[in-house]
Amino acid sequence: MSQPQPPSRLLVMKFGGTNMQSAHAIRHSASLAGRSVREGVKVVVVVSAMAGVTNGLLHLADAAQSGDIARANDEIAALRTRHFTAAQELGAAPDSETVRELRELHETLRQAVYGVYLLRELTPRSRDLIVAFGERLSAPLMSLALEQSGLRARHLTGGEAGILTDTNFGNARPLPGTYERVGDRLSGFLSAGVTPVIAGFMGETEQGAITTLGRGGTDFSATIVGKALGADEVWAWKDVDGVMSADPRVVGDASNIGVLSYGEVMELAYFGAKVLHPLAVTPLQDSGIPLRVKSAADPDFAGTLVRSQAEEIPGRPVKAVTAIKNVSLLTVTGAGVLGVPEVIASVFTAIARENITLLMVSQSSSMSNVSLAVPSADAARALQALRAGLSSELNVEETNGVAVLAIVGSGMRGQQGVSARLFTALASEDINILMISQGSSELNISVALSGEEVDRATAAVHAAFTLSQPVGA
Ligand SMILES: Nc1ncnc2c1ncn2[C@@H]1O[C@H](COP(=O)(O)OP(=O)(O)O)[C@@H](O)[C@H]1O
Numbered sequence: 001m002s003q004p005q006p007p008s009r010l011l012v013m014k015f016g017g018t019n020m021q022s023a024h025a026i027r028h029s030a031s032l033a034g035r036s037v038r039e040g041v042k043v044v045v046v047v048s049a050m051a052g053v054t055n056g057l058l059h060l061a062d063a064a065q066s067g068d069i070a071r072a073n074d075e076i077a078a079l080r081t082r083h084f085t086a087a088q089e090l091g092a093a094p095d096s097e098t099v100r101e102l103r104e105l106h107e108t109l110r111q112a113v114y115g116v117y118l119l120r121e122l123t124p125r126s127r128d129l130i131v132a133f134g135e136r137l138s139a140p141l142m143s144l145a146l147e148q149s150g151l152r153a154r155h156l157t158g159g160e161a162g163i164l165t166d167t168n169f170g171n172a173r174p175l176p177g178t179y180e181r182v183g184d185r186l187s188g189f190l191s192a193g194v195t196p197v198i199a200g201f202m203g204e205t206e207q208g209a210i211t212t213l214g215r216g217g218t219d220f221s222a223t224i225v226g227k228a229l230g231a232d233e234v235w236a237w238k239d240v241d242g243v244m245s246a247d248p249r250v251v252g253d254a255s256n257i258g259v260l261s262y263g264e265v266m267e268l269a270y271f272g273a274k275v276l277h278p279l280a281v282t283p284l285q286d287s288g289i290p291l292r293v294k295s296a297a298d299p300d301f302a303g304t305l306v307r308s309q310a311e312e313i314p315g316r317p318v319k320a321v322t323a324i325k326n327v328s329l330l331t332v333t334g335a336g337v338l339g340v341p342e343v344i345a346s347v348f349t350a351i352a353r354e355n356i357t358l359l360m361v362s363q364s365s366s367m368s369n370v371s372l373a374v375p376s377a378d379a380a381r382a383l384q385a386l387r388a389g390l391s392s393e394l395n396v397e398e399t400n401g402v403a404v405l406a407i408v409g410s411g412m413r414g415q416q417g418v419s420a421r422l423f424t425a426l427a428s429e430d431i432n433i434l435m436i437s438q439g440s441s442e443l444n445i446s447v448a449l450s451g452e453e454v455d456r457a458t459a460a461v462h463a464a465f466t467l468s469q470p471v472g473a
């Protein structure tokens with residue numbers, strides 16, 4: 001009598017732009033997925049665009065809108081060469097299905113861009129259609145690499161995979177029905193032994209218009225799929241060892257963090273750690289599905305495990321330091337602010353109406369002013385909204401060239417002396433603090449300071465909390 005087989009493990013694997021940047025990188029990424037498939041694990045692959053392609057698409061869309069169709073066409077031609085070269089290096093014949101599909105996608109992209117040029121209008125909807133071509137073009141390359149390695153694969157757009165979103169183009173959110181749809185659409189492939197390859201970063205509206213989930217959104221696509229399928233784990237393969245104690249490009253001796261809670265990762269991502277999308281862990285929170293951030297260059301290294309429970313490490317209240325650059329401070333002043341909660345309410349209403357991220361808020365104790373930190377890209381809109389929404393007795397001043405630095409770690413909860421250590425580190429570098437805030441969850445303390453000083457500040461704070469020493473060393 002045959003023994004009942006244990007259910008096979010299911011992993012969702014996300015490959016970012018660096019892991020998709022060339023035929024060589026794609027082949028290596030496919031081998032990482034293939035290794036698990038050959039061990040009997042069911043794998044769903046979610047891919048980003050080849051590194052640099054998303055920015056290229058945004059530039060060419062802007063060029064078309066401003067009437068420079070020649071530049072837009074040059075950039076489309078460069079993208080075309082890059083994708084065809086990769087396909088060829090991966091072994092696609094000139095008359096293959098992959099080459100035909102890439103040709104069709106480039107032709108559709110060219111038409112969409114020409115439409116923007118004719119109208120001289122680039123709406124958030126048309127920008128999403130254009131920018132999503134990066135992932136639509138990379139997914140067939142990953143399918144090809146998987147097939148060349150002997151696996152069966154099938155690539156799908158986010159919408160074809162079942163990701164249904166609202167109509168908030170550029171920053172869309174999955175609708176509740178998504179999870180069931182994704183589960184229904186992918187389970188057939190998995191039970192037939194086919195590895196689905198999903199173009200990340202995108203979904204589609206109920207009317208079938210393509211939406212994107214915000215920059216870095218492929219992490220979010222992967223966790224949406226992970227939740228939908230009840231995956232055992234979601235693995236985000238990166239060009240770094242895992243989530244590090246600081247951006248390794250800023251702090252050379254940053255160390256890998258072994259375990260982080262969902263809450264800690266959200267704080268880090270919110271405060272600028274580009275390594276994960278700020279909402280990436282949200283689909284996993286209810287089910288407790290773990291997320292692993294792993295290095296494609298060192299696949300046997302454990303990387304960072306992100307799970308419900310934080311790891312309390314004695315003597316390490318802070319796990320990481322991170323920063324957001326290009327921030328502006330908007331300060332509302334005037335007699336009217338004094339003791340008038342309605343003013344505070346209208347400040348928040350004006351900002352919320354514009355859907356602007358508030359990075360920090362502080363109010364002086366006399367209530368004679370309120371300061372807001374917002375991304376500089378949104379500052380003009382925020383300023384306009386505040387001026388329109390507030391009484392004319394109030395002044396709004398703008399300070400540009402600011403950065404927000406944050407320290408993050410669950411161990412700072414109820415722990416004295418953490419902020420003193422932060423301020424001492426900054427003071428010893430002669431760095432002036434413009435604003436201070438601590439979340440009530442006590443998972444982070446953030447300060448606003450001059451953008452010119454932020455890298456020096458990050459290094460000083462990293463050293464003050466001895467974060468270069470790996471835990472347990
Ligand atoms: N705390 C951090 N830990 C790890 N990487 C970080 C951190 N902060 C910023 N980064 C940057 O994030 C990059 C990885 O994110 P990203 O390029 O979006 O990944 P991918 O495109 O591979 O998914 C790293 O190259 C690193 O420079």
Ligand SMILES: N[C@@H](CC(=O)OP(=O)(O)O)C(=O)O
Pocket residue numbers: 015016017018048049051054055134200201214215216217218219
């Ligand atoms: N390509 C998109 C989505 C993404 O997640 O990319 P990456 O994984 O390379 O950060 C972007 O650049 O925003």
